[in-house]
Amino acid sequence: xxxxxxxxxxxxxxxxxMGLIALAILLPATLALNxxxxxxxxxxxxxxxxxxxxxxxxxxxxxxxxLPATVALPGKTGDVRGNWFEVQTATGEVLYRRLMTAPNxxxxxxxxxxxxxxxxxxxAVVAGRTFSVLVPARAxxxxxxxxxxxxxxxxxxxxxxxxxxxxxx
Amino acid sequence: MSQNVAxxxxxxxxxxxxxxxxxxxGPGDGTILGATKVVDHGPDNERWTxxxxxxGFTADQQARFDFLVTQLIEDLFVFPPFDTLQPxxxxxRFNVASNDSGADMNPGCSLPESYVNTYxxxxxxxxxxxxxxxxxxxxxxxxxxxxxxxxxQAVVLVNSNVYGGSGGGISVVSVTSxxxxxxxxxxxxxxxxxxxEYEYWAGCGIDTEQDYHPAxxxxxxxxxxxxxxxxxxxxDLILPETPIPTTTVYNCEQCDSRSNYFPQRTVGLFEGADYxxxxxxxxxxxxxxxxxxxxxxxxxxxxxLASFAPYMPPAFVATPRNAPLALTTTFTYNSPLPAxxxxxxxxxxxxxATQSPTHSYGPGAYDITLRVxxxxxxxxxxxxxxxxxxxxxxxxxxxxxxxxxxxYWELIxxxxxxxxxxxxxxxxxxxxxxFFLDSISVVGTRAAGFESNQAVFDNKFSGQxxxxxxxxxxxxxxxLPPGHGPVARVHFRVRPFAVPGDTSYISTPPLSTYSLKxxxxxxxxxxxWQGATLRVIPPCPCAHQGDLDGSGAIDAVDLALEIDIVFFxxxxxxxxxxxATRADFNADSTADAVDLAFLxxxxxxxxxxxxxxxx
Numbered sequence: 001x002x003x004x005x006x007x008x009x010x011x012x013x014x015x016x017x018m019g020l021i022a023l024a025i026l027l028p029a030t031l032a033l034n035x036x037x038x039x040x041x042x043x044x045x046x047x048x049x050x051x052x053x054x055x056x057x058x059x060x061x062x063x064x065x066x067l068p069a070t071v072a073l074p075g076k077t078g079d080v081r082g083n084w085f086e087v088q089t090a091t092g093e094v095l096y097r098r099l100m101t102a103p104n105x106x107x108x109x110x111x112x113x114x115x116x117x118x119x120x121x122x123x124a125v126v127a128g129r130t131f132s133v134l135v136p137a138r139a140x141x142x143x144x145x146x147x148x149x150x151x152x153x154x155x156x157x158x159x160x161x162x163x164x165x166x167x168x169x
Numbered sequence: 170m171s172q173n174v175a176x177x178x179x180x181x182x183x184x185x186x187x188x189x190x191x192x193x194x195g196p197g198d199g200t201i202l203g204a205t206k207v208v209d210h211g212p213d214n215e216r217w218t219x220x221x222x223x224x225g226f227t228a229d230q231q232a233r234f235d236f237l238v239t240q241l242i243e244d245l246f247v248f249p250p251f252d253t254l255q256p257x258x259x260x261x262r263f264n265v266a267s268n269d270s271g272a273d274m275n276p277g278c279s280l281p282e283s284y285v286n287t288y289x290x291x292x293x294x295x296x297x298x299x300x301x302x303x304x305x306x307x308x309x310x311x312x313x314x315x316x317x318x319x320x321x322q323a324v325v326l327v328n329s330n331v332y333g334g335s336g337g338g339i340s341v342v343s344v345t346s347x348x349x350x351x352x353x354x355x356x357x358x359x360x361x362x363x364x365x366e367y368e369y370w371a372g373c374g375i376d377t378e379q380d381y382h383p384a385x386x387x388x389x390x391x392x393x394x395x396x397x398x399x400x401x402x403x404x405d406l407i408l409p410e411t412p413i414p415t416t417t418v419y420n421c422e423q424c425d426s427r428s429n430y431f432p433q434r435t436v437g438l439f440e441g442a443d444y445x446x447x448x449x450x451x452x453x454x455x456x457x458x459x460x461x462x463x464x465x466x467x468x469x470x471x472x473x474l475a476s477f478a479p480y481m482p483p484a485f486v487a488t489p490r491n492a493p494l495a496l497t498t499t500f501t502y503n504s505p506l507p508a509x510x511x512x513x514x515x516x517x518x519x520x521x522a523t524q525s526p527t528h529s530y531g532p533g534a535y536d537i538t539l540r541v542x543x544x545x546x547x548x549x550x551x552x553x554x555x556x557x558x559x560x561x562x563x564x565x566x567x568x569x570x571x572x573x574x575x576x577y578w579e580l581i582x583x584x585x586x587x588x589x590x591x592x593x594x595x596x597x598x599x600x601x602x603x604f605f606l607d608s609i610s611v612v613g614t615r616a617a618g619f620e621s622n623q624a625v626f627d628n629k630f631s632g633q634x635x636x637x638x639x640x641x642x643x644x645x646x647x648x649l650p651p652g653h654g655p656v657a658r659v660h661f662r663v664r665p666f667a668v669p670g671d672t673s674y675i676s677t678p679p680l681s682t683y684s685l686k687x688x689x690x691x692x693x694x695x696x697x698w699q700g701a702t703l704r705v706i707p708p709c710p711c712a713h714q715g716d717l718d719g720s721g722a723i724d725a726v727d728l729a730l731e732i733d734i735v736f737f738x739x740x741x742x743x744x745x746x747x748x749a750t751r752a753d754f755n756a757d758s759t760a761d762a763v764d765l766a767f768l769x770x771x772x773x774x775x776x777x778x779x780x781x782x783x784x
Contacts, residue, residue, distance in 0.1 A: 042214075047310050059310075065214040065319050066545050068476045069507075071362060074386045074393070074402055082364075082388030099362030099388055101337045108301045108335050109354065109365070111347065111461070118460055119354075120372050121365065121444070124296030130306040131338050134321065159385040 043067055044137045046144065048166070050103040051128035055146065055164040058130065067134050070096045081159050083148040087135050087168070090142040096135055102148050103131055103164075141168050194290030194305050199267035201288070202231065204316045208242060208260035213319035216259040217360070217480050220313055220320045224304055224341075225287045225328035228266040237326055237344055238262045244349040248463065250470040251353070257480035261317050265289070271329050272302065272343070280331065291327045291341070300333035302341050309339050322359055324352050350461045357458050357465065361473045364389030366451040366459035366466075368441030373424035380421045382442075382449035390472040391458060392443040393450050403452050403468040406436040414438040414450060421447035429454040436467050478505040483541045483550045491557040491692035497529040498556065500537070506548065508541035516556065532560040533651065534586035534689065554690035557586045561687050561696035563593070563656070565675050569706045573665040575607070578675055578701065582615065582656035587648035590688035591616065591638045592625070594680040595659055597703075600632035603667040604703070607660040609636045614655040620644045626680040632673075635683040648689075663705060671705040711747035711782035715754045715768050723779075728765075728772055735765050747782050754779050 042064035049056045073080050083103075087096040101107070107123035135144060146164035149157075210216055221241060223234040242260060245251050251258070269285035273292035276282040278299035289304040289312075304325050313320050327333075327343040334342035340355040342348050357363040364387055370379050386394055395401050398413045407413070415437030418425040425441055434453060442451035442459075451459060456466035465473065484504040489496065502511055502524060514520045515528050516535030535556040540549045564581045580593070597606045606629045611617050621642035626635035638657065640648045649656070659675060677685040677698045687696050715723040717730040719742075733739030734752045741750045741760050752760035754767040756779070770776030 045314070047307075047314075058307075059314075061314060061318070063214065063318060066216075066479045068217065068321075068360070068480075069478050071390075071476070073388055074390075074395075079386060080388050081383060081385035084362075084388055101358065106295060106301055106303060106335055106337075108298060108333060109351070110300050110332055110334070115373070118373070119365070119367050121367075121370060122298045122301065124298060124301060126296070130310065132310055133338075157383040159383075160388070 042137055043134055045132060045134050046166075047130065047132045048103075049128065049130050050164075053104075053163070055103075055166050057166055062137055065134065067096070067136060068098065070094075071099060073097070077147065078159050078161065081149060083146075083160070085133055085135075086145045086147070087138070087141045088143045088145055089140045095138055095141055098133070100133070103129065103146065135168075144168055194286075194288055194308050196288075198269075198286040198290070199265055199288030200228075201312060201316070202228075202264040202266055205262045205264070206259065207238060207262045208258065210256050210259055213259055213317065215480065217254075217257055217477055218259045218261065218317065218319050218321045219356075220261045220263050220317055220323045222263045222289070222309065222313070222323055222325045223265045223267075223328070224289045224291045224325045225267050225269070225271045225285070226265070226326075227268070227270050230270060230328060231264050231266060234264065234326065234328070235262065241324075241349055241352060245353060248353055250465060250473045254473065254477050256482065257477045261320070263313070263316065265312070272327050272331075274331075289325060291325070291329075293329070293331055293333050293343075295335075299331075301335055302327055302329075302333040302343055303335050304339065304341055306339055322356065324355075347461075350457075350463075354457055354461055357469065357473075361469065361476045362389055363458050363465075363469050363472060364392045364443050366392060366442045366456050367444070368418070368446050368449075369424055370444045373426075376446075379445050381447050382445035384448075387443050387449070389443075391452060391456075391466065391468050393438075394448055396438065396450070401438060403436065403471075406452070406467050406471070407438075408436070411435060411437040414440055416440055416454070418447050434467070474505050478507060479543070479545050481506040483508065483539060483543075483548045485537070485539050485550070485552075487537070487556065490555065491559070491689070491694070493694065494558065494560055495529070495531055496556065496558045497527065499525060499527045500539075501525050502539070502541070506541070506543060508543050508548075510542040512540040514538040514540075530556055530558045532558045532585035534558075554587055557689045557692040559687065559689065559692060559694055559696070560585045561694070562699065563677075563685070563696045564699040565659070565701035567701045568703045570663050570703060571708045572663055572667045572669075572705055575660070575662045577610075577661065578659040578703070579614070579655045580657045580659065581654065582696070583653045584649060584687060584696070585651050586687075586689040586692065587650055588687050588689060589640050589648045590686075591649075591656060592635065592683055592686045592688075593638070593657055594626065594635035594677055594683045594685060595633070596676050596678055596680070597632040597659075597661065597673050598676075599671065599673045600630070603664055603671045603705075604632075604673045605629070605662040605664060606632045606634055607662055609634060610658050610660060611638060611656070612658065614657055615652060616640075616649060616656045618646060619649070620646050626683050628680075633680050635680045637683070661703070663703075667705045669705050669707045673703040674700060675703065676700045709782065711744045712742075712751055713782060714749050714751055714756055714779040715764075715771065717742070717751045719751075723768070724772060728768055731760075731765050731768050734760055735762055744782075749782065756780050 045061045046057050047059040049058050084099045086094050105123050106126050109119050109121045144166040147160045148163045149160050221238045226234045246255050265288045267287035271285050274280050274283045275292050275294040277297040278294035289308050291304045293302050295301040295303050323339045325341045329343040332345045336355045342351050369376050393402050417440045436452050438450040439454050442449045452468035453466035455462040481504050486503045487498045487500045511524050512522045534554040536553045537555040538551045562583045565578045570576050619638050619640050621639040623637045625637045640646050685695050712719045717727045734741050741752045743750045749756040754764035
């Protein structure tokens with residue numbers, strides 16, 4: 001809100017000018033955006049925008065690259081708590097899985113001023129942010145799935161469930 | 170199309186609303202100076218590639234940024250398990266000059282609001298959390314994707330003395346005291362998928378809702394709610410005598426302030442983890458993921474190794490690797506890199522496609538090639554001279570020498586494997602009055618190209634001298650290839666007091682710590698030694714053919730005498746017990762014009778000398 005007030009009343013002329021510049025730059029780029037580009041060999045980088053519970057691929061870059069190992073879950077979905085993404089086939093077979101931080105959370109950890117030997121965490125749930133994942137590019141990869149607790153805020157008492165899905169082909 | 174246009178219009182309006190003077194960053198607020206690969210362990214697309222990004226450093230402050238990156242590398246690679254993982258990691262330094270130094274301070278926190286123009290638009294006080302520092306993710310992705318396409322993880326160093334940062338795919342940290350530990354802790358999350366192991370959220374005594382962990386197993390490998398020993402994720406690392414749970418919290422409404430009463434590095438089930446006081450457990454009392462202890466717990470390290478296994482090179486071991494004369498050995502695949510198929514080339518023409526083959530060798534050195542098929546493609550590892558079977562000898566020849574002369578033993582070496590080093594301790598008998606041990610050289614031998622010939626033990630007056638011959642003393646020379654021939658010369662003198670019949674014996678017992686040895690690629694062993702006797706014989710009574718005046722030199726005077734004998738009937742000389750007369754240059758039992766021609770050729774044109782009458 002402070003930023004908003006500052007923009008509206010503090011330096012409105014410059015803010016308006018920068019907004020118009022952004023419009024001029026981003027419009028053609030977005031019109032050219034092609035999220036169904038062919039998947040290249042090996043792997044691809046997906047730059048993803050999260051906004052209010054929905055996910056959108058902004059850019060996908062095919063590449064030949066070795067990725068970190070896929071991980072196993074300590075139980076089946078519904079019994080496990082945490083955030084991760086999966087590349088799945090059309091029939092739900094998991095091809096690749098990595099743990100990740102919640103896409104809707106910004107957090108900071110720091111040494112507590114009252115006890116410098118201990119860490120402390122603060123976080124904010126945000127409506128939107130951009131993040132990137134590296135995934136294997138396989139012909140049978142149909143979906144990029146995101147899992148996380150349904151209650152996204154601090155106490156996260158619920159098990160993880162599907163919280164997002166992107167078609168890869 | 171219409172949806173895209175609508176989206177852009179909405180986005181632009183939003184940008185206008187939130188866009189202050191510094192809301193955009195990018196090229197208007199600085200310049201990308203370039204990317205430098207500061208740790209290079211191979212192609213980026215075959216390694217885990219970390220990029221350290223400068224934010225809020227002006228052009229004049231880039232040297233400081235460079236220094237900070239160097240600091241991070243030094244700290245990272247001595248920190249387990251990053252020390253082990255080092256070959257799997259590349260690091261880039263991404264120099265970006267911002268127009269201003271520092272980062273924005275948004276309103277709503279204790280420090281005064283302020284704005285600067287920086288490339289990635291870094292700012293403190295986001296969501297009114299003063300220490301929450303974020304950058305414009307999109308700008309970072311754009312810059313890195315263009316400059317370092319195969320990057321895996323970015324760490325943005327914010328040039329500010331205000332404590333703060335943020336975690337995630339892009340880790341952000343301000344460069345205040347202890348920032349390197351913060352980066353390493355965050356890599357635990359982003360690179361290895363590790364959870365925090367501390368047992369509170371906002372701080373001990375502050376939390377009111379962090380008493381009991383929810384009844385769902387955390388996905389992270391280093392925290393659990395499981396208390397049945399056999400079902401614990403890290404059960405394989407827990408010793409049978411370690412109690413389960415190992416420690417419990419006595420009051421779930423508070424942090425447990427008791428100190429650790431188990432031996433350091435005990436793996437068990439310690440209550441308090443994943444932001445909860447009770448009902449959740451961590452593997453060790455201390456860990457980087459709990460309190461920035463300077464190590465990751467064993468479970469975290471295992472998770473790290475498993476995560477980076479695809480970047481690991483294939484590797485194998487064989488036991489044994491070397492032996493004299495013959496060897497039968499078993500090869501074992503030995504890499505965290507999971508493999509599906511194994512194809513071994515044993516270096517002797519044989520090959521096999523099994524996981525752990527056994528193979529037999531005769532003398533020689535053998536390169537081993539292993540090709541494995543993995544989920545990430547085929548990988549090959551070649552170990553040169555990995556198997557060494559030796560049948561090496563070092564032989565000194567029997568010698569006969571005259572009194573008051575100098576000479577040398579030429580040690581004949583036979584080696585079946587390439588040699589990097591040869592140590593020769595020489596003991597020569599009867600040196601007090603009869604002989605003198607002078608030196609050991611490699612001039613004119615197979616070891617002449619060795620870079621170092623160092624006398625490591627010198628007691629020549631007792632007839633003891635040891636040398637250490639090294640093929641490569643820093644210059645990169647190759648080892649002595651397998652072969653046969655002289656490898657060293659042991660120089661001596663026969664004292665004037667020696668008389669025919671006196672002898673000296675050369676042998677190679679250890680001198681101090683120096684024993685006779687050959688050092689191959691992996692094998693250190695003793696070649697079979699054959700000593701020899703030096704025997705003093707009477708001086709040769711014969712003058713050289715051609716040395717007609719017996720002066721010891723063949724010159725023009727001898728030529729005049731030869732002409733006199735061949736053409737004018739001059740008297741030739743037959744020394745007793747010698748094979749030819751002095752004028753019989755070519756020792757064919759006749760002194761004639763042919764001898765004269767040989768003599769002219771030798772005296773004036775450097776032709777061959779006559780045969781030695783006393784070989």
